[in-house]
Amino acid sequence: MKKLSILIVDDSYDMLEVLRRQLNALRYATFQASTVSDAMDMLKNARIDLLITDMRMPGLDGMHLVKYTKAHFPDIPILVITGFPSVSGAVEAVKSGAMDYLSKPFTARELEAAVEQILRQRYGKAALPGKKEETQAEAVHYHGIIGESAAMQELIDLIERVKDTKVTTLIQGESGTGKELVARAIHYSGKYHNAPFVPVNCGAIPEDLLESELFGFVKGAFTGAQETRSGFFQAADGGTIFLDEIGNASPAVQTRLLRVIQEKEVKKIGSNEVQKVDLRIVAATNSDLQAQVKQGRFREDLFYRLNVIGIQTPPLRDRREDIPMLTHHFLDKFAQEFSRPRPAIAPEAMQALKTHAWPGNIRELENVVQRALIMSDGRIGLQHLPGYFHSPSSEALPDDAALLPLQEVERRHIEKVLQAVEGNKTAAARILGINRKTLRRKLQQSGPDEPE
Ligand SMILES: Nc1ncnc2c1ncn2[C@@H]1O[C@H](COP(=O)(O)OP(=O)(O)OP(=O)(O)O)[C@@H](O)[C@H]1O
Numbered sequence: 001m002k003k004l005s006i007l008i009v010d011d012s013y014d015m016l017e018v019l020r021r022q023l024n025a026l027r028y029a030t031f032q033a034s035t036v037s038d039a040m041d042m043l044k045n046a047r048i049d050l051l052i053t054d055m056r057m058p059g060l061d062g063m064h065l066v067k068y069t070k071a072h073f074p075d076i077p078i079l080v081i082t083g084f085p086s087v088s089g090a091v092e093a094v095k096s097g098a099m100d101y102l103s104k105p106f107t108a109r110e111l112e113a114a115v116e117q118i119l120r121q122r123y124g125k126a127a128l129p130g131k132k133e134e135t136q137a138e139a140v141h142y143h144g145i146i147g148e149s150a151a152m153q154e155l156i157d158l159i160e161r162v163k164d165t166k167v168t169t170l171i172q173g174e175s176g177t178g179k180e181l182v183a184r185a186i187h188y189s190g191k192y193h194n195a196p197f198v199p200v201n202c203g204a205i206p207e208d209l210l211e212s213e214l215f216g217f218v219k220g221a222f223t224g225a226q227e228t229r230s231g232f233f234q235a236a237d238g239g240t241i242f243l244d245e246i247g248n249a250s251p252a253v254q255t256r257l258l259r260v261i262q263e264k265e266v267k268k269i270g271s272n273e274v275q276k277v278d279l280r281i282v283a284a285t286n287s288d289l290q291a292q293v294k295q296g297r298f299r300e301d302l303f304y305r306l307n308v309i310g311i312q313t314p315p316l317r318d319r320r321e322d323i324p325m326l327t328h329h330f331l332d333k334f335a336q337e338f339s340r341p342r343p344a345i346a347p348e349a350m351q352a353l354k355t356h357a358w359p360g361n362i363r364e365l366e367n368v369v370q371r372a373l374i375m376s377d378g379r380i381g382l383q384h385l386p387g388y389f390h391s392p393s394s395e396a397l398p399d400d401a402a403l404l405p406l407q408e409v410e411r412r413h414i415e416k417v418l419q420a421v422e423g424n425k426t427a428a429a430r431i432l433g434i435n436r437k438t439l440r441r442k443l444q445q446s447g448p449d450e451p452e
């Protein structure tokens, strides 16, 4: 099958190079242009299946290119890349015909997901490049969500229930547990997937700008409002607005949100004209919103309006059975990305991954696997994992261990590791960073039930 070709436009050569490599690793053919006029030439002369363009470029900017493409090559889908100062530029771009946008910085995975979604939508699944080998992980992923544990099954069932509705949903979970992934899955698996998905990071946009970014403003509404602008809500009409880190919304924003949810209408700042909007709100937070309600920092009525459907993303330590599958998935992904053969992983390294506490959840696992791949040659061993995996650490200990004698802490820790490796002393010694003899001695000291 012919490869799909993607035209990448960015004035930074570094960025072009990064994008080119990532897209080639995903088996797309690429064309690059560092100016909008070069890009226009290429559109005329080459067969392009997708345009990816930066917004801010000297001379003619990305918006110009979006409009040009829409006018002359309406069949070519467009993905826009923006840095923070131009978030509202992204809204304009989406309104002018871009299908999705990525804000910098984004990960290779986010790029992959955005590109795949657009191409699948436009050309059908069959047009997408096949994965090199079907791995176990790929067999069970649901819109990028990997995991077979009961907790993940429950999560996927819930997504299935809400995806075709416009019911307001609140996703709560620790950092790195996949809240954004779930929000995207809800949108892209449901019947409104052809409408826009508009993510807004309420924590990253300065408080005094958030209101105008969300709802838009009319000319003269405040100093600096030189023209009338739409906000994210208007841009998401018909689709989904994803309000990430909702716990950071100011009281003013909270009040306006309540109004949108209740009345299904928005008002631009400085205007009395109401605009009807028909969209789904998905909000997410890793802070304890109930606690914020109790402290009077988050409106209780808004909390209940958002939490019509509550989705919890489980921490990784509560679904350890998914760790091998996730590990293999990330190994495949990074091996492809770095164009390296996929390394094997030693059983004791896998054991260590399975027993780690994972305070940073899946994002932490992703980073650890990436690092291990870079550090290793062909086989990942314990030594390729960060130091805290092979030296005794306090991190894995329960809080109540803080006031115990050292020997007792050590005994408990050894027991825990032994349990995790199902009594395999060689593996336990390796995880603990001591030799078997030392381990045997320590076990003899701590209890009479050691036969050897
Ligand atoms: N079940 C999963 N399967 C595969 N990848 C996952 C899964 N959950 C999360 N990830 C990956 O882990 C990373 C973190 O996920 P995501 O950004 O969705 O987390 P989050 O809950 O929004 O975190 P934060 O609160 O820090 O914003 C992403 O790269 C995501 O693709």
Ligand SMILES: [Mg+2]
Binding pocket: 179, 180, 244
């Ligand atoms: Mg997030």
